[in-house]
Amino acid sequence: MKLINKSMLSVVITLSTASVYYAQQVQDTVKTTSNDIEQVVLTGVADIAKDRKTPVAVSTIKEAQIVERLGNQEFPEILNTTPSIYATKGGGGFGDGRVNVRGFDMNNTAVMINGVPVNDMESGAVYWSNWAGLSDVTSAMQVQRGLGSSKLAIASIGGTINVLTRAADKKREGNVTVGLGNDGYLKTLFSYNTGKSANGWSTSFLMSRTAGAMYVDGTDFESYNYYFALGYQPNKKHDFQFTFTGAPQWHMQNYQSRISDYIKYGEDGEPNRRYNPNWGYLQGETYSQSVNFYSKPVASINWDWNISEKSKLSTVLYASWGRGGGTGFLGSINGNNINSAKLKNSDGLIRWDDIYAWNQGTAIADFTNAAGTAAPANPTPGIATRNNGLVRRSHINSHDWYGFLTNFQHKINSNWNFSAGLDGRYYYGYHPGVISGFLGNKEYRENSNLNAAPYYTVTQSYDPKPSANPFVKAIKDDSQIASRNFNGEVLWLGTFGQLEYSNDAISAFVQGSLSNQQFQRIDNWIVDGVTKQQNQVVNTKTGFKGIWGYNVKAGINYNINEQHNVFANMGYYSKQPNNYAVYPNNQQVLNSNLQNEKIASAELGYGFRSSAFRANVNLYYTTWKDRFQRVTNINIPTPTPSNPNNQTRAYANLLGVQEVHMGMEFEAFYKVTDYLEFNGMLSIGNWKYKNNPTGELFDDNNLPLTDVPNATSNSVQLALDGVKVADAAQTTAALGFTLKPVKNLSVFSTWRYADNLYGTFNIDQNFIINNGVIPKAAEKGALKMPSYNLFDLGLSYTFNLNNGNRLIVTGNVYNLLDTTYISDGKSSNHVKELGDFKDIKNGAGVVTSSAQQQYDAYINNPSNFYKGLDSSNQVFFGFGRTWAASISYRF
Known part of the structure; x- marks a missing residue:
C-alpha cells in the first residue's frame, strides 16, 4: 500500500465506438453524444469533448456496462475489451488488480477521479484497493491512450484513465442491491438521489459493504464504501458541488510463487491456481503475513461560475487523508525468515502455531538452522529483535494532502477558444512502522533509532484494519514505532494554457504547461549532523529539492464527410522524476545524476461512422528517455598484490535508459439488428528497450570508483538494446456480442486473447557488456509467456414494476471454460543450456x-x-472459473 495523491485535471475526451454501445440500456448508442455524459456525471473542471472533434484516441465504458458486467472482478478489468489495455488481478487479493496502457504501468499512466489524478505523489503508483468502491458511483470510465489532451503535466505516458462519478443532481432514484459470488463473496448496497429541487438543491448518497474471499486461498477481505454529494445551483451563473467519499478496507494478499510450487501443491501434475504461500492457521483462525489495510476519504468543493456568455471560471478545492499500510515480518528463527520452506507444512501453509510456540521458548525439532544440523530453542523467549524471533509489523503509508485547481475558459469568437489555469498541491506522507502481531512474544526491541541507542522496547500491537474514523491521527504513539520512521513532503505548483480552433470540418488545439515539484525527505531516526549515509553527513531534513517540468502538445482533426474523419496529435513531456529517484535507496542523500525523463509521442487516427457500423484505427509511436535506473551489487575487480582476486562492490545510476513503444489499434461496433450487436478490438504493439545505457560506478560509500585504488573500471554499459518490455501483453484481441431475444433481456459474451506477454526481469550486472561481449541475459531478453484465450458469459433481465420501479437481475460467469493460464510473469528464467x-x-x-x-x-x-517454461519461474496464474450475480431494486 502506498500513498495516493490527487490533483485536478481538465481532460478532453472523444467518445469512441466499441465500448460505447454498452450504454444501450441508457439510450441508443448511435444517438450518444457527450451531452448525456454531462447529465449524469460530476464533471467539475473536466472537459468532455465530442466525437469527431478532439484528436485523441479514446474509449468509454458507461455505467450500464459496469452494472451488468463487473460483478466481483477488479475495477480496472472492465477495460480489458478496449485496445492496448492489459488489466489483471495481480496476486488476486481484493483490490490488488493492475492495468497497463500501451505497455506502461500505473506509475506512468494517469488515473483520475472526475479529472483529479490519484497517482501517488511520491512514487506515481496507483492502488485500486483504495478506489474499489468507485464502481458503485461511476457513471462513465474513459480511457485516453497516449499523451492525450489533458492540460496538466501529469504521468500520462501510456494514457489517462478518468473515472467520472455521478453528480448530486442526478435524477431522483433509489437503489437497493444484493450481490453474490464465488468463495463467499457478498455485497449489499443502498443509494438514493433526491434530484434537483425547485430552489436548486440536490443530494446523492450511497453506502455499501463487500466481504468474503477471492478465488485464491487466504485472501479474505472486508470493504465499505460511502459517498455523499450535495449540489446547489442558485441561478444559471453559479453551480456548487460538494462531494465526500471513502472506501475503508482490509484484505489478505498473495505474492507470486514458482511454477514448481503451484504444481507441487496441485494434483495430477496440474498447478494449484489457488495456492498462496502467505497464510496459514493460528489457533484455528486464518492468519496472513500480508494484510493490506487503508482508508482514503476524499473531499472536494467545485464551483462553476458562468461569468458571461463567453467566459467561465471553474475552481475546485480538495483534500485527501490517507490512513493505513501493509504488513510484513521482522526477525527470523534460527536464521530462517518467514518465507523459509522450513516454516511451512506439507500443504505449503505457514506453521503459525509452531512459530508462536518457538517464540515462547519451545524447541521445534525441524526448525533447524541453515546448515540443517541444529534446531535450538529461542535463547530469549518472549523477546523479539531484528535477528531473532518473528513478529508481524505494519509499514504505515499515511498522508495529508490538499490542493486547488482553477481553470478560466473564454470563447474568443465562434471558432476560437482559450483556457488557462493554475494547479497547486501540498502533500505530507507519514511512513512509520508498528507491530501488528507479537505471535507469542511480549516485546520487540528496536535498535535502528539512533536517537535511542542501543534499543528501546515496543509492547503495543496495532490491528491491521482501517479505523472507522476517517480523520484518525496518522501516527498514534511515537514511542511504539518499529522497523522504520521517515516522512516525505511534496510541493507542486503549475500553470497551463490551451488554444482551440474549430469549425464544421476542422478542430485543432495547442497546449502547454509548466510546473515545479519540490521533494523533501525526513528521517526521524538519524542524529542531525552526526549520522553518515554514503560517506556524507546528513540531517533529519534534507531540505527541498525543486525540479521544473513542462509539456507541449498539439492535435488536429479533419472531418472528411459525415462518415470519415482523420486526426493526428503529437507532444513532448519533460517529466520530473519521482521521490525515490531524487533520494534513491530510501536515504537522505540526493541523487547526483538527477535529470528529467523525456517523453515524445505522435499518433495518427482514422474513424468511420454510419448508422450501423463504427470503427477506429490508431497508429502510435512513443519514446521514453532518461528513465531513472539504479544497478546495485556490481562486483568490480580491484586486485592487490596480496589478493589478486579482490573485488569491490559498486552501484551505478544509469544514464540514457530508453524505451520505444509503437503499435496499431483497431476497434469496431456493428449493430446487425435491434436484437443483435457485435463489438471487437485488436491491438498489436512492439515495445522494446533502445540503446545501451551507461553509468558511472560508485562504491558503497558513495565514492566514485576513480577514487578507489586498483579499480579496473569506473563505468559500465548495459546491453538493453532490443530487449522486449515486460509485464503486459503486446498483442490483445476481443470479440463480443449482445443478444436481446426478448424485451428487457440481454445475453452477452466476450472472447479475449492475449499474446506476446513477457516476464519481468531485473536490470542488473548480468546485462553488463564486458570487453564488447553482449551477455547471455541480453541475448535471451525477457521470457515470453504462453498465449491464452478466455470466454465470459452473462445476462441481465429487467422486470418493470408498478409506478416505474424496476427489478434488475444480472449474472456473469468469468473464464467460462476454466482455462489455466499465466496472467503475470514475474521472472525471466530461460530454459538452461549446457x-x-x-x-x-x-x-x-x-x-x-x-x-x-x-x-x-x-x-x-x-x-x-x-x-515450455522453466518451472523455477515466478508467476501469477489467472483465476479459474468464477461467477457473480446480483439483484437490484430501483425505485
Whole structure:
C-alpha cells in the first residue's frame, strides 16, 4: 500500500465506438453524444469533448456496462475489451488488480477521479484497493491512450484513465442491491438521489459493504464504501458541488510463487491456481503475513461560475487523508525468515502455531538452522529483535494532502477558444512502522533509532484494519514505532494554457504547461549532523529539492464527410522524476545524476461512422528517455598484490535508459439488428528497450570508483538494446456480442486473447557488456509467456414494476471454460543450456559431476518444465472459473 495523491485535471475526451454501445440500456448508442455524459456525471473542471472533434484516441465504458458486467472482478478489468489495455488481478487479493496502457504501468499512466489524478505523489503508483468502491458511483470510465489532451503535466505516458462519478443532481432514484459470488463473496448496497429541487438543491448518497474471499486461498477481505454529494445551483451563473467519499478496507494478499510450487501443491501434475504461500492457521483462525489495510476519504468543493456568455471560471478545492499500510515480518528463527520452506507444512501453509510456540521458548525439532544440523530453542523467549524471533509489523503509508485547481475558459469568437489555469498541491506522507502481531512474544526491541541507542522496547500491537474514523491521527504513539520512521513532503505548483480552433470540418488545439515539484525527505531516526549515509553527513531534513517540468502538445482533426474523419496529435513531456529517484535507496542523500525523463509521442487516427457500423484505427509511436535506473551489487575487480582476486562492490545510476513503444489499434461496433450487436478490438504493439545505457560506478560509500585504488573500471554499459518490455501483453484481441431475444433481456459474451506477454526481469550486472561481449541475459531478453484465450458469459433481465420501479437481475460467469493460464510473469528464467552448468569437483579436485551429467538430469526431468517454461519461474496464474450475480431494486 502506498500513498495516493490527487490533483485536478481538465481532460478532453472523444467518445469512441466499441465500448460505447454498452450504454444501450441508457439510450441508443448511435444517438450518444457527450451531452448525456454531462447529465449524469460530476464533471467539475473536466472537459468532455465530442466525437469527431478532439484528436485523441479514446474509449468509454458507461455505467450500464459496469452494472451488468463487473460483478466481483477488479475495477480496472472492465477495460480489458478496449485496445492496448492489459488489466489483471495481480496476486488476486481484493483490490490488488493492475492495468497497463500501451505497455506502461500505473506509475506512468494517469488515473483520475472526475479529472483529479490519484497517482501517488511520491512514487506515481496507483492502488485500486483504495478506489474499489468507485464502481458503485461511476457513471462513465474513459480511457485516453497516449499523451492525450489533458492540460496538466501529469504521468500520462501510456494514457489517462478518468473515472467520472455521478453528480448530486442526478435524477431522483433509489437503489437497493444484493450481490453474490464465488468463495463467499457478498455485497449489499443502498443509494438514493433526491434530484434537483425547485430552489436548486440536490443530494446523492450511497453506502455499501463487500466481504468474503477471492478465488485464491487466504485472501479474505472486508470493504465499505460511502459517498455523499450535495449540489446547489442558485441561478444559471453559479453551480456548487460538494462531494465526500471513502472506501475503508482490509484484505489478505498473495505474492507470486514458482511454477514448481503451484504444481507441487496441485494434483495430477496440474498447478494449484489457488495456492498462496502467505497464510496459514493460528489457533484455528486464518492468519496472513500480508494484510493490506487503508482508508482514503476524499473531499472536494467545485464551483462553476458562468461569468458571461463567453467566459467561465471553474475552481475546485480538495483534500485527501490517507490512513493505513501493509504488513510484513521482522526477525527470523534460527536464521530462517518467514518465507523459509522450513516454516511451512506439507500443504505449503505457514506453521503459525509452531512459530508462536518457538517464540515462547519451545524447541521445534525441524526448525533447524541453515546448515540443517541444529534446531535450538529461542535463547530469549518472549523477546523479539531484528535477528531473532518473528513478529508481524505494519509499514504505515499515511498522508495529508490538499490542493486547488482553477481553470478560466473564454470563447474568443465562434471558432476560437482559450483556457488557462493554475494547479497547486501540498502533500505530507507519514511512513512509520508498528507491530501488528507479537505471535507469542511480549516485546520487540528496536535498535535502528539512533536517537535511542542501543534499543528501546515496543509492547503495543496495532490491528491491521482501517479505523472507522476517517480523520484518525496518522501516527498514534511515537514511542511504539518499529522497523522504520521517515516522512516525505511534496510541493507542486503549475500553470497551463490551451488554444482551440474549430469549425464544421476542422478542430485543432495547442497546449502547454509548466510546473515545479519540490521533494523533501525526513528521517526521524538519524542524529542531525552526526549520522553518515554514503560517506556524507546528513540531517533529519534534507531540505527541498525543486525540479521544473513542462509539456507541449498539439492535435488536429479533419472531418472528411459525415462518415470519415482523420486526426493526428503529437507532444513532448519533460517529466520530473519521482521521490525515490531524487533520494534513491530510501536515504537522505540526493541523487547526483538527477535529470528529467523525456517523453515524445505522435499518433495518427482514422474513424468511420454510419448508422450501423463504427470503427477506429490508431497508429502510435512513443519514446521514453532518461528513465531513472539504479544497478546495485556490481562486483568490480580491484586486485592487490596480496589478493589478486579482490573485488569491490559498486552501484551505478544509469544514464540514457530508453524505451520505444509503437503499435496499431483497431476497434469496431456493428449493430446487425435491434436484437443483435457485435463489438471487437485488436491491438498489436512492439515495445522494446533502445540503446545501451551507461553509468558511472560508485562504491558503497558513495565514492566514485576513480577514487578507489586498483579499480579496473569506473563505468559500465548495459546491453538493453532490443530487449522486449515486460509485464503486459503486446498483442490483445476481443470479440463480443449482445443478444436481446426478448424485451428487457440481454445475453452477452466476450472472447479475449492475449499474446506476446513477457516476464519481468531485473536490470542488473548480468546485462553488463564486458570487453564488447553482449551477455547471455541480453541475448535471451525477457521470457515470453504462453498465449491464452478466455470466454465470459452473462445476462441481465429487467422486470418493470408498478409506478416505474424496476427489478434488475444480472449474472456473469468469468473464464467460462476454466482455462489455466499465466496472467503475470514475474521472472525471466530461460530454459538452461549446457553452458549454464559447471563441472563439480570434490575437495581432492576430482570431478564428481560433469556439466553434461547435470544438463542431462535437468533436461530429462519433466518436473523442471511447464508449457515450455522453466518451472523455477515466478508467476501469477489467472483465476479459474468464477461467477457473480446480483439483484437490484430501483425505485
